[in-house]
Amino acid sequence: MSRLKPAQILRNGDSVPLAEVTILEMDAFFTAVKQEAAAQGRVIALFASPAGDEFDLFALIAHDWQGTLALLRTRVVDRYPSLTPELPAVHLFEREIAEQYGVVPEGHPWFKPVRFHRSYSAGDAWGRDQQPLIPGDMDYYRVEGSDVHEVAVGPVHAGVIEPGHFRFQCHGEKVLHMEISLGYQHRGLEPLLQGKPGPATMQRLETVAGDSTIAHATAYARICESLSHTAVPPRAEAIRALALELERLANHVGDIGGLATDIGYLPTASYCGRLRGDYLNLTADICGSRFGRTLVRPGGVAYDIDKDRAEKMSKQLALVTRDTKGALALFFDCPSVLARLEGTGQVAMDDAEALGLVGVAGRACGLAVDARLHHPWGAYIRNFDQAVFEETGDVHARAKVRQREIVNSISWVNQALSTLPDSPLIERPGRLAPESLAVTLVEGWRGEVAHVALTDKQGAFSRYKIVDPSFRNWSGLAMALRDEQISDFPLCNKSFNLSYCGFDL
Amino acid sequence: MLKILRERFRQGYRTFPYLKKDPVIAERFRGRPQLPIEPCALDCHACRDACPYGAVQIDQGRVGIDLGLCTFCGDCATACPSGTLTFSRDHRLATRKRDDLLVGPAELQLAAALDERMKKLFGRSLKLRQVSAGGCNACEADINVLGTLVFDLGRYGIQFVASPRHADGLLVTGPVTENMKSALLDTYAAVPEPKLVIASGACAIGGGPFRGSPEVNNGIGDLLPVDLYIPGCPPHPWTTLDGLLRLLGRLERR
Ligand code: SF4
Numbered sequence: 001m002s003r004l005k006p007a008q009i010l011r012n013g014d015s016v017p018l019a020e021v022t023i024l025e026m027d028a029f030f031t032a033v034k035q036e037a038a039a040q041g042r043v044i045a046l047f048a049s050p051a052g053d054e055f056d057l058f059a060l061i062a063h064d065w066q067g068t069l070a071l072l073r074t075r076v077v078d079r080y081p082s083l084t085p086e087l088p089a090v091h092l093f094e095r096e097i098a099e100q101y102g103v104v105p106e107g108h109p110w111f112k113p114v115r116f117h118r119s120y121s122a123g124d125a126w127g128r129d130q131q132p133l134i135p136g137d138m139d140y141y142r143v144e145g146s147d148v149h150e151v152a153v154g155p156v157h158a159g160v161i162e163p164g165h166f167r168f169q170c171h172g173e174k175v176l177h178m179e180i181s182l183g184y185q186h187r188g189l190e191p192l193l194q195g196k197p198g199p200a201t202m203q204r205l206e207t208v209a210g211d212s213t214i215a216h217a218t219a220y221a222r223i224c225e226s227l228s229h230t231a232v233p234p235r236a237e238a239i240r241a242l243a244l245e246l247e248r249l250a251n252h253v254g255d256i257g258g259l260a261t262d263i264g265y266l267p268t269a270s271y272c273g274r275l276r277g278d279y280l281n282l283t284a285d286i287c288g289s290r291f292g293r294t295l296v297r298p299g300g301v302a303y304d305i306d307k308d309r310a311e312k313m314s315k316q317l318a319l320v321t322r323d324t325k326g327a328l329a330l331f332f333d334c335p336s337v338l339a340r341l342e343g344t345g346q347v348a349m350d351d352a353e354a355l356g357l358v359g360v361a362g363r364a365c366g367l368a369v370d371a372r373l374h375h376p377w378g379a380y381i382r383n384f385d386q387a388v389f390e391e392t393g394d395v396h397a398r399a400k401v402r403q404r405e406i407v408n409s410i411s412w413v414n415q416a417l418s419t420l421p422d423s424p425l426i427e428r429p430g431r432l433a434p435e436s437l438a439v440t441l442v443e444g445w446r447g448e449v450a451h452v453a454l455t456d457k458q459g460a461f462s463r464y465k466i467v468d469p470s471f472r473n474w475s476g477l478a479m480a481l482r483d484e485q486i487s488d489f490p491l492c493n494k495s496f497n498l499s500y501c502g503f504d505l
Numbered sequence: 506m507l508k509i510l511r512e513r514f515r516q517g518y519r520t521f522p523y524l525k526k527d528p529v530i531a532e533r534f535r536g537r538p539q540l541p542i543e544p545c546a547l548d549c550h551a552c553r554d555a556c557p558y559g560a561v562q563i564d565q566g567r568v569g570i571d572l573g574l575c576t577f578c579g580d581c582a583t584a585c586p587s588g589t590l591t592f593s594r595d596h597r598l599a600t601r602k603r604d605d606l607l608v609g610p611a612e613l614q615l616a617a618a619l620d621e622r623m624k625k626l627f628g629r630s631l632k633l634r635q636v637s638a639g640g641c642n643a644c645e646a647d648i649n650v651l652g653t654l655v656f657d658l659g660r661y662g663i664q665f666v667a668s669p670r671h672a673d674g675l676l677v678t679g680p681v682t683e684n685m686k687s688a689l690l691d692t693y694a695a696v697p698e699p700k701l702v703i704a705s706g707a708c709a710i711g712g713g714p715f716r717g718s719p720e721v722n723n724g725i726g727d728l729l730p731v732d733l734y735i736p737g738c739p740p741h742p743w744t745t746l747d748g749l750l751r752l753l754g755r756l757e758r759r
């Protein structure tokens with residue numbers, strides 16, 4: 001391999017003209033991806049983008065402790081040798097590329113559709129020709145044996161939740177294997193984002209996963225700012241981070257309540273259900289929407305938190321904090337609760353690393369993955385040292401990570417409310433640089449949200465790639481269920497609380 | 506046990522007396538739009554240009570908004586040079602007919618109650634099966650909230666059930682993706698007659714932010730007969746509760 005410095009080294013929020021990104025020979029590309037991964041690298045995205053009749057393949061590998069992202073690029077026609085056998089973390093990315101563009105990863109050990117939509121290019125990687133495609137129609141992994149039975153759940157589930165299909169291979173109560181088949185929420189988001197960005201672009205990104213509005217909106221806004229070299233005013237950065245932590249609070253508190261519901265511990269269940277709403281209402285105090293819709297805008301934020309509002313919010317937060325601490329203390333002090341959580345749904349650290357788990361699920365297995373720490377942006381730069389890790393990888397660890405992050409986020413919000421820097425709220429971005437690539441990472445409450453955008457000659461998006469943390473973590477849930485009782489599924493599922501729409505796009 | 510009791514005492518009683526008191530909603534909340542009463546300058550269409558979904562219609566200077574397409578982003582109000590298009594904090598938005606969602610400066614035709622027979626059947630006990638057919642899950646999140654103790658939906662006899670066979674109707678969210686269409690129709694078929702359909706959120710009514718994607722149906726459309734439309738992206742929980750209670754004839758004099 002030539003030592004032509006194959007990888008472009010970027011940082012979170014950087015953009016680069018596409019002409020400067022070397023197009024490697026296929027072999028050199030795959031060798032480089034493996035080398036980058038072997039050097040404590042973590043694949044955060046692997047995706048294709050049409051280039052004439054062929055396809056550009058881009059890989060982004062994070063070197064967390066250096067705070068860098070290595071960008072690699074090659075060209076493929078309709079197939080390439082699968083990386084998955086050596087690098088399991090890319091297994092879904094390769095399936096996604098195949099489904100989107102009909103480019104086949106040869107030798108992929110688990111080659112199945114992801115979202116059951118038509119290919120964007122001519123060929124279907126599976127040669128499917130039904131009209132319309134039938135979601136969930138694929139060969140499920142099956143365990144043979146006279147005592148083995150199969151349980152199929154979904155797509156429509158029993159609660160007020162999103163659709164998805166789960167297949168369990170069970171021996172008695174014991175789950176030997178669980179397979180997850182999604183795609184029911186597929187709205188065709190990525191193609192919808194192509195073209196000149198406008199107000200609808202932002203709204204579509206705010207609704208990739210509605211509970212992560214601020215995370216996705218921030219990632220998108222930063223893409224625009226990166227491509228237009230816009231400096232976001234510090235007050236806007238502070239408000240964005242504050243809203244991101246409120247989003248984390250609402251969801252983490254809600255999840256603890258959800259766990260309490262699933263194990264029948266009603267006091268915490270009912271308090272946290274209400275408290276989650278109190279955090280959402282704090283977000284609504286800023287922008288009118290409980291989910292933070294319309295708050296983040298390219299170049300800054302659309303709403304200010306003036307002194308009076310900040311004081312009002314601080315007072316309200318103090319009340320909510322007290323109740324939150326009380327509700328959490330009950331839960332984590334109760335021996336029968338702990339007994340139910342400990343040791344359930346364990347994922348080993350090695351498995352978590354191999355699968356590329358991120359966010360709460362990754363940190364619960366001891367993986368040091370938190371973009372706020374390693375790839376800080378905006379208000380987190382030189383200001384965040386509170387990353388939380390647990391080691392046991394079980395339901396308890398996932399609950400514990402949330403509990404500790406709740407405490408940290410409360411103090412973040414408190415601090416932010418009293419120290420908002422003085423500056424304008426928004427610096428409108430100009431034209432986006434043509435023929436460039438930009439990448440942004442934002443640590444949402446569930447985990448790492450990664451956006452990559454490519455622009456065409458006019459500076460419109462020719463490709464917009466979204467990687468929601470759920471895309472990385474659903475395999476973790478499948479892993480957690482191995483050798484567990486099938487009755488533990490709801491609890492394990494809740495402890496991950498992954499997004500269907502964030503995965504389905 | 507003592508700890509639990511002490512905490513219960515501290516947390517206090519939090520259920521909101523909805524019918525007796527007006528709910529407290531964030532100051533910047535965007536509810537029912539207030540449209541210019543006088544006709545606007547004929548050459549101004551700033552609001553229409555600002556809307557990404559074509560929800561704003563202007564006829565001879567008279568501005569109307571289709572709440573079925575609107576995501577309440579407020580961009581039209583920001584664009585209005587005369588400041589006569591604004592959003593009020595009125596959370597009551599649900600209607601019985603699709604056409605009623607097209608609002609002008611006049612009062613919004615809020616949902617009327619079911620007819621006597623249906624009201625007799627469902628007025629004191631309504632069991633709903635929720636189906637997510639795409640969307641972003643924020644609609645589901647704010648429906649789930651109705652089960653928390655602040656809203657306590659159960660006290661009105663309304664409940665979300667696990668099986669369509671136990672349900673009196675469906676509450677649908679999402680733009681109806683290609684991949685959920687048949688599951689939605691199957692679920693509807695499994696609900697015993699007579700049955701209701703509620704379209705909740707901009708997505709279910711008109712496709713919401715995903716309107717125009719070839720992967721979605723732009724809402725329920727003609728797939729199912731809709732009895733109640735609840736606008737919003739997502740609808741505020743109070744908007745949903747208000748709509749449900751109106752449908753059941755529990756708010757007739759309000
Ligand atoms: S508030 Fe509604 S009508 Fe106004 S611009 Fe937004 S979506 Fe369009």
Ligand code: SF4
Pocket residue numbers: 207210639640641642643644645678679680705706707708709713714737738739740
């Ligand atoms: S209407 Fe809005 S909040 Fe509801 S599912 Fe659609 S995008 Fe999400």
